[in-house]
Amino acid sequence: MGSSKLVDWSPGKAREEERLSLNVWVDNAKKRVVLAEASSDFINVLFSFLTLPLGTIIKLLSKNSGLGSIDNLYDSIEKLDDQYWQTKACSNMLLSPRNAAEKYCEHLKLNVDGDNNPREFYYCKMERCISHSKYYFSSVRDTICHYCGEVMDEVELWEKVEIIENDEVFVKKNNVKYIITDDFHVKPYSMSYYYDMLKDSGVEDLYLMEVRTIEFGREELLNLLKKLLEGKEVLTKICFPDLCIRSTTPIYYDEMEIKIFEREDNAQFETSTLQITLFLNITNNNVVCAELKEDLANQLFSFLTFPLGSVLGLIDFSNFLGCMPNLYNSIQELKIDCFTSEEAKSMLISPQLPPFSGYNKQMLNIQEHPPYVVNRINIFKEGLGESYSSEIDPKLPMTDIDSNDGFVGTQSFVVTDDFHFTPMSSLSFTQIKEMLGLRIDHLEKRKMSIGKAQVLNLLRAMLVSKTVLSDALFHCAKQVK
Numbered sequence: 001m002g003s004s005k006l007v008d009w010s011p012g013k014a015r016e017e018e019r020l021s022l023n024v025w026v027d028n029a030k031k032r033v034v035l036a037e038a039s040s041d042f043i044n045v046l047f048s049f050l051t052l053p054l055g056t057i058i059k060l061l062s063k064n065s066g067l068g069s070i071d072n073l074y075d076s077i078e079k080l081d082d083q084y085w086q087t088k089a090c091s092n093m094l095l096s097p098r099n100a101a102e103k104y105c106e107h108l109k110l111n112v113d114g115d116n117n118p119r120e121f122y123y124c125k126m127e128r129c130i131s132h133s134k135y136y137f138s139s140v141r142d143t144i145c146h147y148c149g150e151v152m153d154e155v156e157l158w159e160k161v162e163i164i165e166n167d168e169v170f171v172k173k174n175n176v177k178y179i180i181t182d183d184f185h186v187k188p189y190s191m192s193y194y195y196d197m198l199k200d201s202g203v204e205d206l207y208l209m210e211v212r213t214i215e216f217g218r219e220e221l222l223n224l225l226k227k228l229l230e231g232k233e234v235l236t237k238i239c240f241p242d243l244c245i246r247s248t249t250p251i252y253y254d255e256m257e258i259k260i261f262e263r264e265d266n267a268q269f270e271t272s273t274l275q276i277t278l279f280l281n282i283t284n285n286n287v288v289c290a291e292l293k294e295d296l297a298n299q300l301f302s303f304l305t306f307p308l309g310s311v312l313g314l315i316d317f318s319n320f321l322g323c324m325p326n327l328y329n330s331i332q333e334l335k336i337d338c339f340t341s342e343e344a345k346s347m348l349i350s351p352q353l354p355p356f357s358g359y360n361k362q363m364l365n366i367q368e369h370p371p372y373v374v375n376r377i378n379i380f381k382e383g384l385g386e387s388y389s390s391e392i393d394p395k396l397p398m399t400d401i402d403s404n405d406g407f408v409g410t411q412s413f414v415v416t417d418d419f420h421f422t423p424m425s426s427l428s429f430t431q432i433k434e435m436l437g438l439r440i441d442h443l444e445k446r447k448m449s450i451g452k453a454q455v456l457n458l459l460r461a462m463l464v465s466k467t468v469l470s471d472a473l474f475h476c477a478k479q480v481k
C-alpha cells in the first residue's frame with residue numbers, strides 16, 4: 001500500500017478552524033474510492049446532518065441545494081413582507097429554524113450550523129417585565145414580550161450543558177473506528193466487513209491501493225452535505241473531481257407507487273378538511289398553479305422546520321436524496337451500545353422539533369420537545385428575587401393568545417407548480433396572466449381536499465421534483481368530479 005497523501009479539495013481555506021480528517025482507500029487503477037475509515041469525531045459530525053431542519057440546510061447551502069423545489073419555497077418565504085406574518089418572529093422560525101439537538105451539536109468538533117445559529121435566547125430587559133414572578137424568554141429572534149408588547153431584544157447565550165463527556169456526542173468514543181462506503185453506508189470497523197467491502201468492489205491486489213487523507217473544515221463539510229444530498233459515489237467525486245460520473249438521481253415519475261401509498265394512507269387517517277383549487281393544463285396534464293388558504297400554507301411552510309432525519313423516517317426515499325437514505329438506514333441498524341444514549345440515537349432517526357417550532361395543526365405530526373422552564377435569580381433595585389422563566393410561543397401575537405397558531409395570518413396564496421408562493425393580494429393582472437399563461441379553454445379548475453396522504457406527497461415531491469403540484473396532486477385531481 002502506498003503512503004498517505006493529502007487530498008486538497010478546497011484552496012483558500014482558513015487554517016485556524018478545527019479540522020477533521022478522513023482516511024480513504026483509493027483504487028487508482030479504477031479511479032474510485034473503495035472505502036473510508038472514520039473516527040468517532042467524524043461520525044458524530046456526519047450524523048449531525050440528520051438533526052438539521054430542512055430550512056437550515058437550504059440556508060447553509062445558500063438556496064442552492066438543488067433539491068426539488070424547496071429552494072423556491074425558501075425564497076418565497078424570504079420575500080414575504082412582514083404584514084403577512086402572524087408575528088415578526090414567524091419568518092425567522094422558518095428561515096433560521098432551531099435545531100432540537102443543538103445542545104448536543106455544540107459539542108461537535110465542527111458544527112456546520114454553529115456560526116449561523118448560535119444557541120441564544122432572548123428576553124425583555126424592561127424592569128417591569130423582569131420583576132414579574134413569571135418571566136418569559138424565547139429562542140427565536142424578534143419574539144414579542146407578552147407583558148409590554150415590545151420585541152425581546154436582550155440576548156444571552158445558553159450555558160453549555162454538561163451531558164457530554166470526552167466529546168462523545170451521538171456515538172461513543174471507545175477508540176472504535178467506522179468504515180464508510182462510497183455511498184455512505186456506515187458500519188463499525190471489523191475485519192469481516194473490510195473483507196466483504198474489498199471483495200465486493202473487485203479489489204484484487206491490496207498493494208495497488210493508496211491511502212489518502214481528506215481534510216474537512218466548515219466549507220468542505222458544507223460541500224460534503226451538498227454532495228450527500230445530490231447523489232451517490234460521494235468520496236470518489238471528492239477524490240477525483242474531474243471524473244465525469246453519471247448522474248444517479250432518477251427522474252421523478254412514479255405515479256403508480258404514489259397511488260398505492262395513498263390508498264393505504266387514506267384508510268388509516270381521518271378525512272381532510274383543507275381545500276385547494278388547482279388549475280390544470282388539460283393539453284399536457286400538468287398543474288399550472290393552485291390557490292390555497294393560510295391553513296394549507298401553514299402546513300406547507302412548516303416543512304422547513306422538519307429535521308432531515310424525521311423526513312427520512314416518514315418517507316422512503318430509496319432512489320432520491322443521494323446518500324442520505326443510506327446514512328439514515330446505517331444509523332438505524334447500528335447497535336444501541338455504539339451510541340452515548342438512547343436519546344442520542346433517537347435524536348438522529350426521529351428528531352423532534354424544538355418547543356413551539358411546529359405548526360399545531362401539522363398533519364404529519366412530528367413530535368415537539370416540551371417548552372423549557374428555567375429557574376433564575378434576578379437582581380432588582382429592591383434586591384434579589386427568584387422567578388421562573390418559561391418559553392413563549394413566538395408565533396403568538398401578544399393581544400391574541402388563542403388565535404390560529406400558524407405562521408401566516410388570514411390570507412390566500414397562489415402557488416406555482418415549482419413551489420413559488422405569492423400572496424393573492426399582491427398579484428397583479430400581468431402576473432396572473434403570466435402564471436396561467438395559456439388559453440383559458442386549455443385550463444380546467446378543480447377543487448380538492450388535502451389530507452395527510454397529499455401532504456406527504458407534497459413533502460416528497462417538494463424534495464425531489466421541479467413540478468411539485470403536478471407530481472403530488474394531478475392524478476388525484478383528475479379523479480375529483
Ligand SMILES: [Zn+2]
Nearest residue numbers: 124129145148
Ligand atoms: Zn417586556
